[in-house]
Amino acid sequence: MAETQTMREWLLAETPTSRRHAKISALYQGWLSFRSNTMAMIGLGILVLLVFIAAAAPLLSPHDPFVQDLGNRLAPLGTDGHIFGTDSLGRDILSRLIYGARITLYIVALVALIAPIAGLLVGTVSGYVGGWTDTVLMRITDIFLAFPRLVLALAFVAALGAGIENAVLAISLTAWPPYARIARAETLTIRSSDFISAIKLQGAGPLRIITKHIWPLCISSLIVRVTLDMAGIILAAAGLGFLGLGAQPPSPEWGAMISEGRRFILDYWWVATMPGLAIFTVSLAFNLLGDGLRDVLDPKAGE
Amino acid sequence: MALTEDNNQRRPTRAPLTDQVWPFLRTTLLTLGSIAVTLLGLLFITFVIGRVMPIDPVLAIVGERASQETYDTVYLQLGLDKPLMVQFFYYLWDVLHLDFGTSLLNARPVSEDIARVFPATLELATIGIIFGVVLGVPLGVLAAVRKGSWIDQIARVVALVGYSMPIFWLGLMGLLVFYGILGWVGGPGRVGIFYVDVVPSVTGLILVDSLLDGNWDVFKDAFSHIILPASLLGYYSLAYVSRMTRSFMLEQLSAEYITTARVKGMSEWDVVWKHAFKNIRVQLITVIALSYANLLEGSVLTEIIFSWPGIGSYITTALLSADMNAVLGGTVVVGLIFILLNIFSDLLYKVFDPRAK
């Protein structure tokens, strides 16, 4: 007990003893303020649960998600052995949802890696270097911004062939321009600040300044934005799945499941509704988390 | 402001006139230039995508049964044997003459098709954004003023649910409940079938056309058809608009001048609406413009579910059947609208926000 007490005191110390101490202390204080936000904690809880479900899918799912049973198709909710019923080919919906969590996480993780990093790269270079580079890069960003998003994604998937990796690339392609804009705006403010001039005087090159000093400062606002965008990304992936351009059958991608189930919406509503609810829950979780993170990381947004 | 400008222009001396005109002209030219460059880039990328796509436009025209001979004839007719850049310049040349070509699939001029499908989307998006703004802005303001109260929580839930709901699911369910079971609204499509082509198409917006024609039945019917998809789309912009409004308002309400105003004894209503809200107008308009632009892209999924013949499903169908003239035409229109709305909100910034000068 005393041990934790001191730990807590150390973490909340007013005068940090080292640079590392200061960092950890700041993180802890952020965590405290985040923890007091119930909604955000719920969001985080759901996502942790999702990761757990995805990791333990083979243990958790009651059936093989691919095994068909045409004799027992479209079984209703609460059927023995199939709590969420079965789909058009008699596959267990719950098991498919559980395995589908892996695909959703996979999409989310990949897009969250690709789009913000691409945006960060373009935005910081554009903002730091300025001049012609800035004009050209921002023009390109504008072009991609002006594209109808789904059309761009559709065209891209159509060009490369349907499939989950291509869907991820396509979504990233439509998602990076706003990040580039944010990163550029941040870079412009940071670039003219005194501490950058000081670092320059010490002889740091542009590469070092961008990677070591500008990027870390841009990241917090990007994280907030990415988390809030995650819901949109999941929905976009589901939308591609809905149009038959996402994951290929028999993969249990949630959007594709809705697409398969929507044919029965009038009489067998749960076939489309269960994956719909799954998408809704995860999107909501990301939104709650993003909202909370914004409070912690980006106080100037005023929430 | 307008007055001074007027005075300036009437001044007889020449030099100050050019001083006044030149920066303006320069800005205009630069803006126009950037529009042109963006559009050109947009066109080029779409064009390249269209050409590298493994969907065969020739096959789209001639169908599954075509002999190789028929196939080859059409291939040459489309000029597909020429190098990519040559094809692009041919296309550009036509576009500069306002000719978007003919749809490969239905043999009509693309401009005619767009004139038909765009008003459908415009109508839907406009009603949607009105819905979103009328409900979203007050909700956002209220949530900010009563921060942390139950109304703030409700606003948060409403918005986050809006962000998180798959629209195709919500659309199908809405259709089932409000049309199928309750019969409160019209079904899929823009008007009931016996009202198709009843009023002459002037603007292409059925609500407006029926009013111009004085035909209330058509108006009522069209309204009963548009209300459900429009409220769905409206809900999504409501979520965004209310969230952003809340955020902007909180920033203003914590500013010093608000405290000063309160100290001076100004009524809360005046503080909120006359001071804080007045200052977020410009930001808000940008948000609304962006949201409107998104709706105008055409929500493909909503359009499919509601059999709404709008630009979103037009471009998608065209894309999936490799009707590149149609895709290019649609993309240019949508892109242009996006760019124009962006410039419009930039201009507002410059007009209303003194700091931006």
Next chain:
Amino acid sequence: MNAINKLLTSAAIGLAVGVTSFSAIAETPANMLVIANRIDDVTTVDPAESFEFAGSDISRNVYNRLVNLDPMDLAAGYQPDLAESWEVSEDGKTITFTMREGVKFHSGNPVRAEDAAFSLQRAVILNKTPAFILTQFGFTPENVAETIKADGNKLMITTDKKYATSFVLNCLTATIGGIVDKEVVMANEADGDMGNTWLKTNSAGSGPYKLDGWKPNESVTLSSNPEYYGGAPAMERVIVRHVTESASQRLLLERGDIDIARNLNPEDVAGASSTDGVKIEDELKGRLMYLALNQKHPVLSKPEVRQAFKYLIDYEGMRDSFLKGQYTIHQNFLPATYLGASEENPFSYNIEKAKELLAAAGVENLEVEIGVREAQERIEIGQSFQNAAAQAGIKVNITVGTAKQILARYRARELDVYLGAWGPDYPDPQTNAGTFAYNPDNSDEANATGLLAWRTGWDAGGLTEKVEAAVTEGDREKRVQMYLDIQKEFREISPFVMMFQQIEQSALRDNVMNWSTGQAVTSAAYWQVTK
């Protein structure tokens, strides 16, 4: 007085319309037929070019043909239409048609033998996709002035050799046999296109309906031709509305906003059939579902492997579940109801048998790609097959793509396995025999992309000659036997796994009578419909 009456009446009508549109169940007007259908395949309404389902529906109701099929009695075969009678010359190569007198086009121009000759010549000269239906008789743009001739009210057609007369006449009942108004069409000619551009979106026929408008992916509007020689149709307006979702179609039908829903899936059919005021009508269509195994593939080309795949289809399971009521098992390339169609379905779902065959061929660790178009029922057939194949040790990867995407690869002979659907083009056995079992030159250079056997890389195993012989056989009984023999051999040796034949289920408001989608032989007809 009169004016006041008028005013009152119109007010009453206005009120009635206003009220009905908001009451619980709406009803379409008594003289109007409203159909929900997918019409996104319509790319042109020119009969010389139109080739897809929804486009053929329009043509059937707008254009008369020389001979035609009666929607009330399709089994009777071709009947006189614009040609009142015909005679066949002794050498069997020339058919002389006598034109019906007094028939007028929608424009008011009389229908002459000259118009008929022009229409057929035009189709040959334009040489659009469906032109092969006519050019297979040896017509070419060069000789067409000689081989298709008008003389007074007679029309003479001369083929390059003797064919079964029924074959020639059956072909003339196809969409491409539609007779257009020469004067109107040529008045709208541009750049020597024989009016093709204009006819793509306009009509110039003599049929029971004229085309008022076609809005792509939105609607087709037809109005009746009161001067129609067969009597003015009961339905004065026909509106075909593009509704993609089955659920939306069903809701529209149940609410009474439409009269006919044409694309309900099995579940919605089951649901709608229990609704008051809705009835379901089944018609056997000509569309077949099949798998094509690429013969350029080293393993798929082994005879045992071809055979094994025919045991890897859960025919009954699929028919009784997600295809319920809409497909029937059919393992031959001639659709049931066609002349010479075989009813033999020897293959059943048998994993063990398939395993034996695969083992006999020495196949291990086979992995193949199957191309499937993005239609739900096909994706499900694909998955069911994938599931069965996995049990026999074959790994099947499904690639879903848009129609054009997958088709292009099939035509280029690139897909391992293609899950296809095929509908006959005209009501004669040659239409399918000539594509499934006919391939005179299997080399890549031949590029015979129109032939399914060529696309599959199959030399037709000696069936080509038999198909050629069957098409010229004048004796009906002998011809039937020849097709039965060809199909028997085809079932055993071909790389095509024929699976199902389609049943179209139309859901109708129960006051709609005499509806016909044309069964396996033709397209939908509206003029005989009453309410």
